[in-house]
Structure formats: C-alpha cells, structure tokens
Amino acid sequence: MTHVHPDFVQRHIGPTSDDETRMLEVVGASSMDALIERAIPEVIAARRPLELQAAASEPAAIAELRVKASRNSVLTSMIGLGYYGTHTPAVVRRNVLENPAWYTAYTPYQPEISQGRLEALLNFQTVVSDLTGLLTSGASLLDEATAVAEAMTLMRRGSKAAQDAVLLLDAQLLPQSIAVTRTRALPLGIDVVVADLSEITDGEALLAATDGRAIFGVVVQYPGADGTIHDWTQLATAAHDAGALVTAAADLLALTLLTPPGEWGADIAVGSSQRFGVPMGFGGPHAGYMSVRDGLQRTLPGRLVGVSVDAVGAPAFRLALQTREQHIRREKATSNICTAQVLLAVMASMYAVYHGPDGLRRIAVAVHSKARALHDALEAGGVEVLPDHFFDTVTVVVPGRADAVVQAALERGINIWEVDGDHVSVSVDETTTDDDLRSVAQAFGVNSPKPVPVEPNWPSALVRTSDYLQYPVFNTHHSETSMLRYLRSLSDRDYALDRGMIPLGSCTMKLNATTEMEAVTWPEFANLHPFAPADQTVGIRELITDLEQWLCAITGYDSVSLQPNAGSQGEFAGLLAIHAYHQANGEAERNICLIPASAHGTNAASAVMAGLKVVVVKTAPTGEVDMEDFKQKVKEHGERLAALMVTYPSTNGVYEDTITELCSLVHEAGGQVYVDGANLNALIGLAQPGEFGGDVSHLNLHKTFCIPHGGGGPGVGPVAVRSHLAPYLPNHPLSEHAGPTTGVGPISAAPFGSASILPISWAYVRLMGGAGLTKATQMAVLNANYVATRLRESYPVLYAGQDGLVAHECILDLRGITKETGVTVDDVAKRLIDYGFHSPTMSFPVAGTLMVEPTESEDLAELDRFCAAMIAIREEIDAVANGEVSAADSVLRHAPHTALSLAGEWEHPYTRQEAAYPAGVDPLRKYWAPVRRVDGAYGDRHLVCTCPPPEAYED
Incomplete structure (x- = not known):
C-alpha cells in the first residue's frame, strides 16, 4: 500500500514517486521495501514503525512554536557573565544569518569555491588578532569556556614545566569557564588550582598560590567576572619566569579601550565574539576565539585561514596547516575540534566591518559611560561598589539583601546577577537604555544615573594606545549600500546548497527548509x-x-x-x-x-x-x-x-x-x-x-x-x-x-x-513525523545506490554490503585510474567545479577515493546532472589514458577555469568552450570559480593569517 506523505515530506524529499520507480528499476529492486530489506541486515532491522506524533503542517508547526515562544519571558538582561545584549545590524541579519548562500555552505575544504567565506573568516581573525595584540588567530572555536579549556592543553604542550605541573586559574575567571576546564582537566590528569591572583607580583607569591607546585599555565579574566580590570603585567612576568604560559580570557569590545593582552605579556588570548552582533540565544551558538603569540601558531586548535596564491599567482585564501587536522594526526591531534562556529564568526566579522574601528570604539565608550553613571549613582546613594577600575560590570555590596535587590530589579523587568547573599553584579551593554539604568537604580534605592559619554579614568597602563583595524575592509563599507554589496560580492564567490548539490560523503548536506529556520531569529x-x-x-x-x-x-x-x-x-x-x-x-x-x-x-x-x-x-x-x-x-x-x-x-x-x-x-x-x-x-x-x-x-x-x-x-x-x-x-x-x-x-x-x-x-522532526523520517532514510539509501549503480562502470565502487548494495553513501575508487593515468582525486574535484558542482569528500576514509552522499533531498534531475558530469570527466580521463593528451596538459589538471582565464592568451590543447562549458553545463546556471587552483604548500610556507595591507597585492 502506498503511503501518502504530508506536503512538507514531499517537499523535503527530492525524487517524486515516479522518479522513485525509475530509480528502483536502475538499482534492480522491485520496490522500496525490497531494496531496504536487501540492504539492512536482518539482525538490526527495526521490528516496529517509528513511533512519533503524526507530522504537522508547516503553519501548524509554526503555531506550536509560537506557543512555546510565548512561554518564555524576555526581560532586559544585565546578568553579563560573558553574554550581552547586542544590536545585530539588519543588513547582516538579513544577508548572512537569514541567507542560504551563507548558512547552507560547507566547510571550506575546497578553497576555490569558498573564497567569500574564507575572506570573511580572515576578517574575523584580523579583528581578534588586532584587538588582542597577538600575531595569529584561528577561524573560531565553540565558545569561551571551551576556548579556555583548549588554551589549557595548548599551554601544557607549549610549556617546559614538569609533567606534574598544575594549571592556575584566577578566581574571577567566568564560573562556566572554570567548570568546563575542570571537566577537561580531570581525565587528562591535570590538577587545576583556583586562587585570587590579583595581588601576585612575583614568582614567590605565584608559587605560594599552588603551595610550591610547578605551574605550566595561568589563566586570567580581563576584565574579571566581578567587573574589575587588573594590570596583569607583573603576574605575566612572574609566570614566564616560572616556565608557565599565560592566557587572558578577554572581552573583545573592552579591548577597543583596554591595553591588549599581547602588550602586557599574555601568550594566548581566548574569549567569545558574541557581543559583536550575535544574539545571546539562550547560550549559543557563538564564535569563540583564540589568538597566540609568535611561535605557537602551529599548535592552534581548530581551523586557521591563511593567504596563499593560485596557479597563476593571484592572491587566494585557504585553510592553512591542515596537517594539524584529526584526519591526519588522529590520537595525536592537538584537539578534537571539527565543527567550528563559522556562520557566527562571519556575523561577528561583519559587525566589525559595518562599524569599523571608530564605530566599535564609540560603542565601547557608550557602554563604559553607562556603567560609570550607574557606579557613580550607587556610590552617591551610599551603596558600596567594589571595582575601582571596570568596563561594563559593577559588583555591588548589599549585606544580607542580595535576593531582595534581585527581586526588586526583576519587578522592574530587569535580570541582574546574585553573586552571593551579600553581593550582586550588574552588566550593561550596547542595548542598555537610560530607562534600564533608572530601573536598576530604583531597585537599589538610589537616584537615577545621568549617563554622558566619558573616556575611561583607568591608570595609563590599562589604556589602549595602539591602533587596530586599519585595513581597508574595516574602513570602507559603512553605508548600507556598500555593506550590502560587499556581502553580495562575497557570497557570489562561494558555492552553497542554494546553487546546487554538495555530494559530500560523511557530511549529509541536505535541505535546510526555510520553515525550519524561521524561529531562530524570534526574540x-x-x-x-x-x-x-x-x-x-x-x-x-x-x-x-x-x-x-x-x-x-x-x-x-x-x-x-x-x-x-x-x-x-x-x-x-x-x-x-x-x-x-x-x-x-x-x-x-x-x-x-x-x-x-x-x-x-x-x-x-x-x-x-x-x-x-x-x-x-x-x-x-x-x-x-x-x-x-x-x-x-x-x-x-x-x-x-x-x-x-x-x-x-x-x-x-x-x-x-x-x-x-x-x-x-x-x-x-x-x-x-x-x-x-x-x-x-x-x-x-x-x-x-x-x-x-x-x-x-x-x-x-x-x-x-x-x-x-x-x-x-x-x-x-x-x-x-x-x-x-x-x-x-x-x-x-x-x-x-x-x-x-x-x-x-x-x-x-x-x-x-x-x-x-x-x-x-524540532521543526524538522515535527514536520516529518515518524513515517516521513523513515521515508527520508529510505530515499537517502535509494539515492546513494542509484548513483553507485550509474557510476560503477566509470569508477569502481570500493565497498558494498550484501547484494552489492551500499548504505547512504558510496566510495568511488580512483586509485587505479591515478596509477594508470596520473589523474588524481584533486584533478577530478577541481574539474567538477567547471561542471557546477562541489566535490564529494576527497581521500576519506581511503586516500585516493571520492565518497559521495547524495542525501534524500536531491531530486532525480540533479542526481542525473551529477552522474553525467562524472561520466563526462571519465571520458576526459580516458583521453589521457589513450595518450591523446598528457595529464599535465589536460583540462583536468588546469581546472578550475575562471572567467578571466578565458580572456587571456590560450596555450592549452583544449578549447575555451571545453574548459568553461563542458557538455551538460547550462550557460544560464554557470558558476565561475573566482580563483584558479590554490597552491596550499605556498600558503603554509608563507603563513599569513590576517588581512594583508593593500601593498601586499601590488605584485
């Protein structure tokens, strides 16, 4: 009996019922049930249908989400602790966060078709490097707490201290960062000591904090969780003298005014870029960051974007030092990070591009001025305020009445933080209004603050004097028109699911339906x-x-x-x-x-x-x-x-x-x-x-x-x-x-x-229901077997299960082809760009192979377009095998071909038409790679991971 699926299920799944019939015939199965019975080992097959609620319609699912949203109360947050209100520029929200050209793209392992994303990430790295005063920044970590934990293991590797040395954390490190670091440290056998480091000025005091035990690393919060800003210069000197490295968990917005960690001796800086235009979102996602001094860049965890050149010497971006990745080093990897927070790093970078250095500084001054006004109003009202030097957070002494003050603020629509029974802290941000400050003052029983723009009154050692973000990109796109066009120009350089199929094995690049995305930006x-x-x-x-x-x-x-x-x-x-x-x-x-x-x-x-x-x-x-x-x-x-x-x-x-x-x-x-x-x-x-x-x-x-x-x-x-x-x-x-x-x-x-x-x-499961999810799995298996069947004569399928069937992906084995012809998986991957496709997964899990996963979302026309491209490429390989052209001179080795490459002198044994418009490519859908094949080795030898100045491009 044919099951009639709801509209959404049929929209999520690419092939129609007629397509399914044709595909089953190609695979050699009489029905979908027969195919799955052959593919799935009987010992694991489910004995009953998946029991979930019946699928909801799209309007019904959105209505259910609206009800859930209404059960949240969004008050003004002045809690702080690493999470702040922020204004996302509308042009960034609409054209990055809500734009499938950005959110449906894949990790930029194919740099030729990821140049826009890579440039945005290079901007992010430049923001972090400039603001922290450290040479090299990565392309984003997961959050601030895990970034602190990553710094712990980086310092352990980089320090020459004894193996039983301890990690020393300042007591004013964010509580979640302390807790996550303890979780990470325990199985590694690392002892963590938490102490007040604010008065440590020499090595003797430093060792006293650990009862004389050796130290491999020190982590401080800058500013501290209680809002206090310390000059950590003497601590850093003492730590270095003791053989330890120093990490500063730093607030990027504060660093527009504060002396950068790299200038007072920190080896590493970590933190979050959340307040650069990324909503709090009940905790995430937000792009964490890490930057390091010279000498530590090759031990950075996660991804690192670098500047290289392409085959004709033009500047090109790529992921640098990929030999650090887990697929190479496995149990010797420096970190298990695989997914980063790229989309959020892009948003944060564009917040900096939008505002520029002067705009960021204006925001920081405004934030500090609000905090200063609150501080002064509290002191004028006879309330004790602890920090002498602060940026955006004040900790207030309220003996025995912390709970009452928190409740008083709550009654006025404000959340502040109860540190303990005698202390509360209040954090302001760029969204804090005069009315918010007035309400907080009322909760403490003092007169309303009168905020006016003021420069920090910190000691000179704490005041930033160095420039930042002087590169053209941060000083150009400040009108809405310019910003809009910049974002469009970057997305045009990329290939994402909104252009076509991304058949990556192991990565499941399926449809991300618009309805599923809708609730993400609801306040x-x-x-x-x-x-x-x-x-x-x-x-x-x-x-x-x-x-x-x-x-x-x-x-x-x-x-x-x-x-x-x-x-x-x-x-x-x-x-x-x-x-x-x-x-x-x-x-x-x-x-x-x-x-x-x-x-x-x-x-x-x-x-x-x-x-x-x-x-x-x-x-x-x-x-x-x-x-x-x-x-x-x-x-x-x-x-x-x-x-x-x-x-x-x-x-x-x-x-x-x-x-x-x-x-x-x-x-x-x-x-x-x-x-x-x-x-x-x-x-x-x-x-x-x-x-x-x-x-x-x-x-x-x-x-x-x-x-x-x-x-x-x-x-x-x-x-x-x-x-x-x-x-x-x-x-x-x-x-x-x-x-x-x-x-x-x-x-x-x-x-x-x-x-x-x-x-x-939530929306995906609710819209699909049990039957729809099952159908999606079945179709993913059918699509994979259809591709494997169609391509098996051109490329050996490396592995198969019972009856010669694969699961949801198949591995095409090019090793024999490479041995015979010299044509590599890289050549096929780059040539696919000319045909308008992202490459399948290269050389994983087996070197010299391509792993294809079509998912259930690709329709038959797109599957056939991919198969036709792969078969046409095999014919191009055969021309090499037959001696008609050498691999070095072939259209494969010189792929991808840019539009510019067609305009110059042409010395290839193939035509411009064959290069750019091979058989089956629709001229109206043509995707042009912005650069030729990228020279990865050059980029690793000449490591540049921030925006280069304009003169770098003059040659």
Missing part, C-alpha cells in the same frame, strides 16, 4: 540569557524536552543531553560517561578504546581527551571491521577494555552485518559500545543503535536533523545513552535543569549548548 528565543531564571525559560526548555524525547524514540536510547555544541563534543561527553561508569563500578583500570582504522579522526582525539588509550582495529578488504583482528584485540585487552567506538553504517558506507556480534563481544568483555551517530541518516526508522547493541551515541543535528552547516558550523552534537549511563551525562553549575547531579560536569559554556538553533531540528 523569544534569540534574546534569552542562558542563566536567566528558570521561570522565564519555560518555553525553550519545553522544546528541548520534546526534542530529547523524540531523539530517544528515534535512537532507542533512554536519555539525551543536548548540551554538546558540536559532534566532537558529543563524542567527548559520551566517552566521559563510559569512563565515569567504569570508575563508579570500581573498574578504573579500564582505559582501552578500540577504534576501527576507517573511523573519523575526531573519534581517536576524543578518546584521548577522555583519558582513554586508542587501539586501532584493522579494516577487512571488504571495508568492514576485520573480525579476526578485532577478536584478537578484545582478547588481548579484555580486562582493560573500556569501549569500542564504531561508526554505523561504517565510515566506508556499508551496513555491516557483524555489528551485533561486535557489540556482544565487547559487552562480554565488560566494555561499553559507542556508536558514532555521524551516519544516522541511514538508520532513522530502519534500525536503532540503542536496540542493536549501542550503549551511547552522539548525534549530529547539523547533519541528520537539518541544522545548516553554515560554512563549517554551527553544529549540535547531542549525546544519547542507555539508562545505566544516564547518571553520567553532562550537567552545569549554573543550571539545575541541565543534567543529573551525578554528571561529569559541563562540557559547554551554556547549560543547553547552542540552544537557539534547536528549534530547527
């Missing part, structure tokens, strides 16, 4: 502070609960935490839960994690971070886990076996029928099974990892559940567990609702991670 979600009182956040937490319950039903697990704000952080949380479970059972010696050789590199990096030792299991010639090697390693490490970390379907795109046996053998040995959920798009409605043997999985909402990739982020990586691991899920010191009291601690800065984008996945 009831966007303007919530993550530490707002619980009775003000009922609606968003109700949405979170719905999503947790739905994810449990989908996966077969018992509990879910949505706190992890990236897939890598979900991996880390899941492995921490396993580690804590063994410890609770008195089996702390279990520290071996078995990981197949084909696994994503973050798996190994996350295992090391969780205190586990990685043992690699071989891959069989069929692409499955080598069972003999696996059994041998279970036998060898049985008493110390903590976990098996396995991706299912496998990273090689195969449904392995041995999965239940793998799980059973691990359980019999006393270990736990971690099923990486990266490929869940091949399972929903068909099989449940919590039922076929998994104990824990992370899920990628930015893959399977339609949160857009945003050019490399944001992501959400919730962790799902069976009931025995539920007590060890993440929690948070500032929210009793965020997790169990027995949890492993926070792994993200905010209690619910990147909460403001959870309405996207």
Whole structure:
C-alpha cells in the first residue's frame, strides 16, 4: 500500500514517486521495501514503525512554536557573565544569518569555491588578532569556556614545566569557564588550582598560590567576572619566569579601550565574539576565539585561514596547516575540534566591518559611560561598589539583601546577577537604555544615573594606545549600500546548497527548509540569557524536552543531553560517561578504546581527551571491521577494555552485518559500545543503535536533523545513552535543569549548548513525523545506490554490503585510474567545479577515493546532472589514458577555469568552450570559480593569517 506523505515530506524529499520507480528499476529492486530489506541486515532491522506524533503542517508547526515562544519571558538582561545584549545590524541579519548562500555552505575544504567565506573568516581573525595584540588567530572555536579549556592543553604542550605541573586559574575567571576546564582537566590528569591572583607580583607569591607546585599555565579574566580590570603585567612576568604560559580570557569590545593582552605579556588570548552582533540565544551558538603569540601558531586548535596564491599567482585564501587536522594526526591531534562556529564568526566579522574601528570604539565608550553613571549613582546613594577600575560590570555590596535587590530589579523587568547573599553584579551593554539604568537604580534605592559619554579614568597602563583595524575592509563599507554589496560580492564567490548539490560523503548536506529556520531569529528565543531564571525559560526548555524525547524514540536510547555544541563534543561527553561508569563500578583500570582504522579522526582525539588509550582495529578488504583482528584485540585487552567506538553504517558506507556480534563481544568483555551517530541518516526508522547493541551515541543535528552547516558550523552534537549511563551525562553549575547531579560536569559554556538553533531540528522532526523520517532514510539509501549503480562502470565502487548494495553513501575508487593515468582525486574535484558542482569528500576514509552522499533531498534531475558530469570527466580521463593528451596538459589538471582565464592568451590543447562549458553545463546556471587552483604548500610556507595591507597585492 502506498503511503501518502504530508506536503512538507514531499517537499523535503527530492525524487517524486515516479522518479522513485525509475530509480528502483536502475538499482534492480522491485520496490522500496525490497531494496531496504536487501540492504539492512536482518539482525538490526527495526521490528516496529517509528513511533512519533503524526507530522504537522508547516503553519501548524509554526503555531506550536509560537506557543512555546510565548512561554518564555524576555526581560532586559544585565546578568553579563560573558553574554550581552547586542544590536545585530539588519543588513547582516538579513544577508548572512537569514541567507542560504551563507548558512547552507560547507566547510571550506575546497578553497576555490569558498573564497567569500574564507575572506570573511580572515576578517574575523584580523579583528581578534588586532584587538588582542597577538600575531595569529584561528577561524573560531565553540565558545569561551571551551576556548579556555583548549588554551589549557595548548599551554601544557607549549610549556617546559614538569609533567606534574598544575594549571592556575584566577578566581574571577567566568564560573562556566572554570567548570568546563575542570571537566577537561580531570581525565587528562591535570590538577587545576583556583586562587585570587590579583595581588601576585612575583614568582614567590605565584608559587605560594599552588603551595610550591610547578605551574605550566595561568589563566586570567580581563576584565574579571566581578567587573574589575587588573594590570596583569607583573603576574605575566612572574609566570614566564616560572616556565608557565599565560592566557587572558578577554572581552573583545573592552579591548577597543583596554591595553591588549599581547602588550602586557599574555601568550594566548581566548574569549567569545558574541557581543559583536550575535544574539545571546539562550547560550549559543557563538564564535569563540583564540589568538597566540609568535611561535605557537602551529599548535592552534581548530581551523586557521591563511593567504596563499593560485596557479597563476593571484592572491587566494585557504585553510592553512591542515596537517594539524584529526584526519591526519588522529590520537595525536592537538584537539578534537571539527565543527567550528563559522556562520557566527562571519556575523561577528561583519559587525566589525559595518562599524569599523571608530564605530566599535564609540560603542565601547557608550557602554563604559553607562556603567560609570550607574557606579557613580550607587556610590552617591551610599551603596558600596567594589571595582575601582571596570568596563561594563559593577559588583555591588548589599549585606544580607542580595535576593531582595534581585527581586526588586526583576519587578522592574530587569535580570541582574546574585553573586552571593551579600553581593550582586550588574552588566550593561550596547542595548542598555537610560530607562534600564533608572530601573536598576530604583531597585537599589538610589537616584537615577545621568549617563554622558566619558573616556575611561583607568591608570595609563590599562589604556589602549595602539591602533587596530586599519585595513581597508574595516574602513570602507559603512553605508548600507556598500555593506550590502560587499556581502553580495562575497557570497557570489562561494558555492552553497542554494546553487546546487554538495555530494559530500560523511557530511549529509541536505535541505535546510526555510520553515525550519524561521524561529531562530524570534526574540523569544534569540534574546534569552542562558542563566536567566528558570521561570522565564519555560518555553525553550519545553522544546528541548520534546526534542530529547523524540531523539530517544528515534535512537532507542533512554536519555539525551543536548548540551554538546558540536559532534566532537558529543563524542567527548559520551566517552566521559563510559569512563565515569567504569570508575563508579570500581573498574578504573579500564582505559582501552578500540577504534576501527576507517573511523573519523575526531573519534581517536576524543578518546584521548577522555583519558582513554586508542587501539586501532584493522579494516577487512571488504571495508568492514576485520573480525579476526578485532577478536584478537578484545582478547588481548579484555580486562582493560573500556569501549569500542564504531561508526554505523561504517565510515566506508556499508551496513555491516557483524555489528551485533561486535557489540556482544565487547559487552562480554565488560566494555561499553559507542556508536558514532555521524551516519544516522541511514538508520532513522530502519534500525536503532540503542536496540542493536549501542550503549551511547552522539548525534549530529547539523547533519541528520537539518541544522545548516553554515560554512563549517554551527553544529549540535547531542549525546544519547542507555539508562545505566544516564547518571553520567553532562550537567552545569549554573543550571539545575541541565543534567543529573551525578554528571561529569559541563562540557559547554551554556547549560543547553547552542540552544537557539534547536528549534530547527524540532521543526524538522515535527514536520516529518515518524513515517516521513523513515521515508527520508529510505530515499537517502535509494539515492546513494542509484548513483553507485550509474557510476560503477566509470569508477569502481570500493565497498558494498550484501547484494552489492551500499548504505547512504558510496566510495568511488580512483586509485587505479591515478596509477594508470596520473589523474588524481584533486584533478577530478577541481574539474567538477567547471561542471557546477562541489566535490564529494576527497581521500576519506581511503586516500585516493571520492565518497559521495547524495542525501534524500536531491531530486532525480540533479542526481542525473551529477552522474553525467562524472561520466563526462571519465571520458576526459580516458583521453589521457589513450595518450591523446598528457595529464599535465589536460583540462583536468588546469581546472578550475575562471572567467578571466578565458580572456587571456590560450596555450592549452583544449578549447575555451571545453574548459568553461563542458557538455551538460547550462550557460544560464554557470558558476565561475573566482580563483584558479590554490597552491596550499605556498600558503603554509608563507603563513599569513590576517588581512594583508593593500601593498601586499601590488605584485
């Protein structure tokens, strides 16, 4: 019986029912049910339909979200603690955050078609580097707290202090940063000491803070959580003399007025760019940042954008130093970061472009002037205010009546922060009005402040004298017209899903429907502070609960935490839960994690971070886990076996029928099974990892559940567990609702991670329903097998499961072609740009291959267009194989071809027509790469990671 799906399901899924019939005929299956029965091993097949609410219509789902939004109370937030109100320039909101040209793009691993995004990220790095006074900044981290934790491990690697040296944190570091750093430090065996460092001026006092123990790193907040600004110069000198490195967790807006950390001796600066135009969003997503002094740039975690040149010497941007990535270094990686917060980094960079250095300084002066006016009004009213020198936050002494003052402010529509029973803190921001200040003053029982613009009255050592953001881009686009055109020019240089198919294996670049995105910018979600009182956040937490319950039903697990704000952080949380479970059972010696050789590199990096030792299991010639090697390693490490970390379907795109046996053998040995959920798009409605043997999985909402990739982020990586691991899920010191009291601690800065984008996945599940989600999985499998079948004669499909079928992706093997002709996967990837496509995943999980994942959202016409392009490229390869042209002179080796390249002298053995308009390319849809093939090695040898001055381009 044919199931009639709701309108939205039919809009989300590309092929029509007639297309489906034709595709099944090509694949050789009599029906969709017959195809799935052949593809899915019987031992894991779901025994009952996926039980979720019936799918809602788009208007109905939006109406339900409106009701949830109405249950939130958006008061004026003056809580601070790293989260502030900000005005997102409307031109940035409409043309970046709400623009699919930006939010549906992929990580810029193909730099030739990512030049706009890369330029925006280079702008971001320049903002951070200039404001912090440190040479090199990365392309964004996940949030401020995890950036502090990343700085901890960077300092541990960079310091020459003894291995048992400790990390020293100032007591005024943001509380969530202290907590996340403790979570990260514990499994690594790093001792963390928290102390008041404000009076330390020499090495003797520094060592006294740790009872004489050696120190490898020091972290201070600048300004502190209580608002106080300290001159940390003497502390930095003392730390360096002791062999330690120094990190400043710094406020970027304050740094427009404050002496940059790099000028008083910090080696590293970290923080958040949230207040540069990115809404608080109940905690995220926001782009964290890290910048480092010269000598540390090659140990930066995450992504680093650099300037290089293309094949004709023109300037071109690319991701630099990619040998640091986890797919290369695996368990030796410096970090497990994979997803970054690119879309939010772009927004923050454009906030700086929009305002320029003078505009940023005006905002900072206005913010400080409001704080000064409040401070003076409080003092004039006889109220004690602690900081002598502050930027935007004042801590107020109210003996025994902190709660009463907080309530008085609340009655006036203002949230302020209760530090303890005797102290409250108040933070102002660019959205704070005179009425807000008046209301706060009334809560303290003092006269209204009278804010007027004033320069800081700080000591000269604290006052910034150095220039920043002098590059043309920050001093040009200050009219709306210019800014609009700049954003358009950048997006035109990129390739995103709004242009065409991005067939990336392992990355699931599917449709991010507009209706799913709609609630993200609603103020009831966007303007919530993550530490707002619980009775003000009922609606968003109700949405979170719905999503947790739905994810449990989908996966077969018992509990879910949505706190992890990236897939890598979900991996880390899941492995921490396993580690804590063994410890609770008195089996702390279990520290071996078995990981197949084909696994994503973050798996190994996350295992090391969780205190586990990685043992690699071989891959069989069929692409499955080598069972003999696996059994041998279970036998060898049985008493110390903590976990098996396995991706299912496998990273090689195969449904392995041995999965239940793998799980059973691990359980019999006393270990736990971690099923990486990266490929869940091949399972929903068909099989449940919590039922076929998994104990824990992370899920990628930015893959399977339609949160857009945003050019490399944001992501959400919730962790799902069976009931025995539920007590060890993440929690948070500032929210009793965020997790169990027995949890492993926070792994993200905010209690619910990147909460403001959870309405996207909520809407997706609500609009699809159980039947729709199942149909999406079936179609993803059919699309992949259709592509594999059509291309198998041109390119060998490396692995397949039973009956020669693949799962939701297939690997095209070019190794023999390369050996015979010299044509590489790079050549095919770059030539695809001329045909109007983003390349499939290159050389992962097997070097010299392309992994294709079409997803369920691509219609038959686009699948056929891709297949036709790949077949045409094979004919171009055959011309090389037949000796008609050498690989070095071929159209493949010189791809991609820019419009400019057609206008000059032409010395190629192929025509301009063949270069730019190969067969099947619609002239009206032609995408032009803005640069020729980028020279990555040149960029690594000449590392430039900030905006170059105009004279750099003169040659």
